[in-house]
Amino acid sequence: MIMISRRIFLQRMSVGALASGMPAIGLARADTDVRLVLVILRGAVDGLALAAPYGEGKYKSLRGELAIADPGQHNGLLKLDGLFGLHPAMVNTHRFYEDGQALVIHAAATPYRERSHFDGQDFLESGANKSGGSRDGWLNRAIGPLGGRLGDQTAIALAPNTPLVLRGANSVSSWAPSQMPDADEATLRRIEALYTDDEFFATRFAQALSSQDIAGEVGGMGNRTRGNEAQQMKTAMESAAKFLSAENGPTIAVLEAGGWDTHANQGAAGGSLADRFRGLDDGLAALQKGLRHHWNNTVVAVVTEFGRTVKVNGTRGTDHGTATAALLVGGAINGGQVVADWPGLGNSDLYEGRDLYPSTDLRSVFKGVLSEHMQIPSAYIEREVFPDSSSVAAMRDLIRT
Amino acid sequence: MKIETIVAANRFGLGAKPGELPQIDKDPQGWLLQQLEGPPQLPAEIIRLPDTANVLVEVQEARRMQRAAKRSTDGEPAPDVVRKSGSIVRRHYLQQTHARFQVATATDYPFHERLVHFWTNHFAVSADKPPVSALVGLFENEAIRPNVSGKFADLLLAVEKHPAMLVYLDNQRSIGPNSKLGKRANRRREQKVGLNENLAREILELHTLGVDGGYTQDDVTTFAKIMTGWSLGGGDDRRFAVGTPGEFTFRDSIHEPGKQTVLGKTYKQSGMAQGEAILRDLALHPATARFIAGKLVRHFVADNPPPEMVERIANVFLESDGDLPSVHAALVTDEESWENTFGKYKSPQDFVISAFRAFGREPDNGRLVVGALDLMGQTPYRPGSPAGWPDTAAAWGGADALYKRIEWSNTVARLAGGRVNPLDLADSVLGPALGRHTRTAISRAESFDQGITLFLVSPEFQRR
Numbered sequence: 001m002i003m004i005s006r007r008i009f010l011q012r013m014s015v016g017a018l019a020s021g022m023p024a025i026g027l028a029r030a031d032t033d034v035r036l037v038l039v040i041l042r043g044a045v046d047g048l049a050l051a052a053p054y055g056e057g058k059y060k061s062l063r064g065e066l067a068i069a070d071p072g073q074h075n076g077l078l079k080l081d082g083l084f085g086l087h088p089a090m091v092n093t094h095r096f097y098e099d100g101q102a103l104v105i106h107a108a109a110t111p112y113r114e115r116s117h118f119d120g121q122d123f124l125e126s127g128a129n130k131s132g133g134s135r136d137g138w139l140n141r142a143i144g145p146l147g148g149r150l151g152d153q154t155a156i157a158l159a160p161n162t163p164l165v166l167r168g169a170n171s172v173s174s175w176a177p178s179q180m181p182d183a184d185e186a187t188l189r190r191i192e193a194l195y196t197d198d199e200f201f202a203t204r205f206a207q208a209l210s211s212q213d214i215a216g217e218v219g220g221m222g223n224r225t226r227g228n229e230a231q232q233m234k235t236a237m238e239s240a241a242k243f244l245s246a247e248n249g250p251t252i253a254v255l256e257a258g259g260w261d262t263h264a265n266q267g268a269a270g271g272s273l274a275d276r277f278r279g280l281d282d283g284l285a286a287l288q289k290g291l292r293h294h295w296n297n298t299v300v301a302v303v304t305e306f307g308r309t310v311k312v313n314g315t316r317g318t319d320h321g322t323a324t325a326a327l328l329v330g331g332a333i334n335g336g337q338v339v340a341d342w343p344g345l346g347n348s349d350l351y352e353g354r355d356l357y358p359s360t361d362l363r364s365v366f367k368g369v370l371s372e373h374m375q376i377p378s379a380y381i382e383r384e385v386f387p388d389s390s391s392v393a394a395m396r397d398l399i400r401t
Numbered sequence: 402m403k404i405e406t407i408v409a410a411n412r413f414g415l416g417a418k419p420g421e422l423p424q425i426d427k428d429p430q431g432w433l434l435q436q437l438e439g440p441p442q443l444p445a446e447i448i449r450l451p452d453t454a455n456v457l458v459e460v461q462e463a464r465r466m467q468r469a470a471k472r473s474t475d476g477e478p479a480p481d482v483v484r485k486s487g488s489i490v491r492r493h494y495l496q497q498t499h500a501r502f503q504v505a506t507a508t509d510y511p512f513h514e515r516l517v518h519f520w521t522n523h524f525a526v527s528a529d530k531p532p533v534s535a536l537v538g539l540f541e542n543e544a545i546r547p548n549v550s551g552k553f554a555d556l557l558l559a560v561e562k563h564p565a566m567l568v569y570l571d572n573q574r575s576i577g578p579n580s581k582l583g584k585r586a587n588r589r590r591e592q593k594v595g596l597n598e599n600l601a602r603e604i605l606e607l608h609t610l611g612v613d614g615g616y617t618q619d620d621v622t623t624f625a626k627i628m629t630g631w632s633l634g635g636g637d638d639r640r641f642a643v644g645t646p647g648e649f650t651f652r653d654s655i656h657e658p659g660k661q662t663v664l665g666k667t668y669k670q671s672g673m674a675q676g677e678a679i680l681r682d683l684a685l686h687p688a689t690a691r692f693i694a695g696k697l698v699r700h701f702v703a704d705n706p707p708p709e710m711v712e713r714i715a716n717v718f719l720e721s722d723g724d725l726p727s728v729h730a731a732l733v734t735d736e737e738s739w740e741n742t743f744g745k746y747k748s749p750q751d752f753v754i755s756a757f758r759a760f761g762r763e764p765d766n767g768r769l770v771v772g773a774l775d776l777m778g779q780t781p782y783r784p785g786s787p788a789g790w791p792d793t794a795a796a797w798g799g800a801d802a803l804y805k806r807i808e809w810s811n812t813v814a815r816l817a818g819g820r821v822n823p824l825d826l827a828d829s830v831l832g833p834a835l836g837r838h839t840r841t842a843i844s845r846a847e848s849f850d851q852g853i854t855l856f857l858v859s860p861e862f863q864r865r
Contacts, residue, residue, distance in 0.1 A: 117788070157801075161802050194839065259785075315571050
């Protein structure tokens with residue numbers, strides 16, 4: 001079982017160094033039909049709960065009250081393969097997996113090895129190699145070849161403010177629903193004139209107007225959802241689908257959700273974490289529905305800053321860990337497998353005796369998606385998007401051909 | 402009028418009220434320094450609020466009833482009971498939020514108030530879940546407000562003993578494995594009890610040394626052992642029934658006994674004294690001084706804090722043994738504080754408070770303020786993490802957030818009902834800092850309303 005995951009893993013990793021003898025490549029216009037959705041789950045999601053290694057002999061004893069029953073049993077995991085099972089709340093994702101439209105990447109982490117959420121998220125979003133790195137995000141750097149000039153709707157954050165992963169030199173937009181009356185056209189024109197001398201305001205205003213135009217055309221996006229975080233995730237995904245389906249709309253959307261920091265009363269098959277997984281899962285289904293035929297060209301990447309401890313803590317939850325799981329979902333995905341260089345859960349296999357060992361650099365997944373799916377030239381990725389990461393090979397065969 | 406007056410009123414303060422600038426102009430730095438101790442009396446809105454113990458007991462009782470109803474009907478609790486529990490929490494949250502914004506918009510000690518907000522954000526708890534949501538403002542007024550004119554160590558201790566912080570970071574049930582209760586529970590093979598590292602980690606990472614402060618994972622775990630026992634009285638578990646419900650209680654029965662070594666120093670004290678000792682050491686650590694100086698300079702001066710200024714402020718911190726008035730005064734008297742008139746982009750909260758102040762008004766109720774700030778991305782008292790709200794233009798400068806500010810400004814302008822002359826308003830708030838381009842735009846507006854909108858969304862008003 002472990003051998004199979006490793007073989008898949010090796011197949012998907014480019015073996016050997018990147019061909020350094022390639023000629024300089026001009027920046028070709030990337031394929032604009034493809035869509036990318038990045039979902040950042042903040043708070044360190046328990047990868048061992050998302051995709052549980054039930055096939056490991058020590059799984060049940062190590063996880064204690066957090067262990068979930070085997071596939072086929074009542075409230076059991078949803079089988080991925082002989083070693084892993086998906087959390088039972090993730091029924092839609094399991095369906096995608098069985099249709100070959102989802103991959104689970106496990107034992108993955110950024111290069112970050114401490115356990116601070118904020119630094120961890122910085123690493124996740126900046127793509128940096130070490131701390132004190134850039135103040136901009138890898139996805140912002142990546143959209144250079146795709147447009148991203150003032151007024152170009154290339155990437156949008158479904159939030160009032162721009163998360164770090166989308167901040168940087170390239171202009172991006174953001175959008176969130178409103179409850180306030182619109183400002184009238186005449187006033188908006190004068191505000192535009194007011195901002196002409198101030199680049200900070202001018203760029204943001206232009207992006208906002210552009211997104212408002214799209215939201216206005218698409219319709220049905222006015223009202224703010226009340227409701228818990230799961231409902232909000234679903235609404236945000238529906239909005240993302242609308243933006244990504246709109247003519248001349250963005251091709252990249254970033255969503256975020258917090259509340260995954262399950263230090264206490266985490267639950268197992270049911271409970272607070274299970275409810276969040278269900279919300280995420282409903283959101284992915286809503287996204288597929290909203291994208292219609294665009295789903296075939298879509299990749300959704302669901303990531304988090306690090307994982308959690310293997311063992312339960314004193315308050316029926318888990319503390320901050322290291323390696324975790326990530327999901328790639330979408331019609332463009334070449335899926336139906338768990339990709340992992342699985343380190344195991346034996347005592348000597350754990351990182352610092354407490355966490356799942358990180359055997360895959362998450363950036364290899366990002367590199368694979370950017371090059372295979374977004375058609376961004378590898379040379380550009382290595383030089384601009386993830387500089388100083390030459391030891392991290394792009395994961396291959398993530399995308400259906 | 403001096404440009405320093407504008408900086409004092411808008412960057413150090415919370416935004417000028419009508420007629421305030423000429424008063425400040427007499428001595429801008431002096432105006433700030435005289436606010437350091439805060440007003441002689443607490444504002445009435447603060448005094449009226451209930452105290453934490455009462456609210457916590459009320460919320461816990463409601464939840465107890467909710468659980469009992471759930472058990473007895475063998476399924477969903479009766480909707481009344483659920484609603485009651487949630488609405489109690491919400492009522493307290495709205496009351497506390499309203500009080501905070503009433504004070505912020507009306508106060509004549511805006512620099513002091515901004516400092517209170519800064520420290521509340523530094524020691525952030527977030528209204529993510531009950532019962533913390535019902536305590537957020539009480540935490541600010543009980544743990545932070547009385548201590549911003551004293552020593553940092555005393556502020557730190559007050560914070561780490563406050564029930565809101567202990568509940569928010571799950572410390573009240575963190576149990577030392579070798580404590581009396583710990584040994585008994587594990588011997589009986591009950592639900593395994595043990596440590597929760599959350600509070601210890603965040604004290605080191607966010608409250609004192611900072612993430613680069615040089616502590617290790619071992620330090621976190623060991624510090625967590627020291628902090629076991631810092632808990633609350635009452636509670637629905639028989640084991641936790643000692644102590645006054647809702648108040649800080651040190652529980653010896655769950656405190657990990659024995660000496661502990663953290664950051665190379667061994668703490669031999671027993672009981673609560675052990676935690677107090679290490680907290681006092683952390684309060685005076687050079688890394689703490691640098692971390693806090695960096696945050697203060699970022700908040701009051703620039704997103705990229707000038708390193709030499711941070712160094713100067715950190716030295717004041719260390720030399721004064723963490724005397725906060727000395728540190729705050731050093732920010733005011735440092736020349737570099739005054740060099741750039743509009744060094745900072747206002748957070749949504751800054752913007753909304755300064756807008757109310759510009760009109761000489763207070764918000765009528767908490768709901769309005771919560772609604773507006775929620776749309777702009779800064780739900781009051783709800784930063785979503787113990788790191789608090791960010792403090793840079795990049796974090797607050799989302800396109801949509803700007804659009805929300807414009808929509809809100811438009812709504813506010815209409816409410817002014819054509820009675821306020823926008824140029825007069827702009828002059829009374831911005832004085833000589835009002836740029837020619839903006840002045841022209843306002844003067845050419847089609848209506849008073851439109852002129853007010855333009856003033857509120859202008860780069861000069863959006864920055865401080």
